[in-house]
Amino acid sequence: MTPAEHHAAVAAGFTRRVDGVRDWQAPAPVDGWVARDVVGHLVGWLPGFLAGGGILLDTDGPQVEDDPAGAWHAHVTAVQALLDGPESEQEFSHPQVGTHRLGSAIDMFYTTDVFLHTWDLARATGQDDTLDPAFAAEVLAGMEPIEEMLRQSGQYGPKVPVAEDAPVQDRLMGFIGRDPAWGR
Numbered sequence: 001m002t003p004a005e006h007h008a009a010v011a012a013g014f015t016r017r018v019d020g021v022r023d024w025q026a027p028a029p030v031d032g033w034v035a036r037d038v039v040g041h042l043v044g045w046l047p048g049f050l051a052g053g054g055i056l057l058d059t060d061g062p063q064v065e066d067d068p069a070g071a072w073h074a075h076v077t078a079v080q081a082l083l084d085g086p087e088s089e090q091e092f093s094h095p096q097v098g099t100h101r102l103g104s105a106i107d108m109f110y111t112t113d114v115f116l117h118t119w120d121l122a123r124a125t126g127q128d129d130t131l132d133p134a135f136a137a138e139v140l141a142g143m144e145p146i147e148e149m150l151r152q153s154g155q156y157g158p159k160v161p162v163a164e165d166a167p168v169q170d171r172l173m174g175f176i177g178r179d180p181a182w183g184r
Helices: 003-020 035-051 068-084 102-124 133-153 168-175
Strands: 091-094 098-101
Touching (some): 003 068, 003 102, 035 068, 035 102, 102 133
Antiparallel strands (some): 091 098
């Protein structure tokens, strides 16, 4: 699957959850966050990340505070257009992550984040939280060898103990610091 195809599939899952939100103030599994903050995080960090490598993400949607669903739709459309365009194949150099093809960098860092936060938004808003188990296994396998670096980054909470034979989604959520049994 290309980075554009992968983003389209993962973002479609998140978009379904965005479109199903009835309470943007519902508490989320990330300490101190509500549902709106999950969208705000995803819409907020990628433009700065891309700018760090000289790429402008052109969005002109509403602010998350005013219209989280509208902000998400404008953002995801802009990201998909970038991935579908010729820029996706260009070299992207970022001071914190090195040099990659732009599409690959977005796939590794951003699309994976959308995937993980799909669970957060679904749990916060009482929707289906089922994630693709094959991709969950791939993400977990990629993160486990760099656990110390991930924890030191401050972007992941302490690991939540989960049974070794638990479903891969639960093991992934526990690894990134979420309690798989978290509920509203």
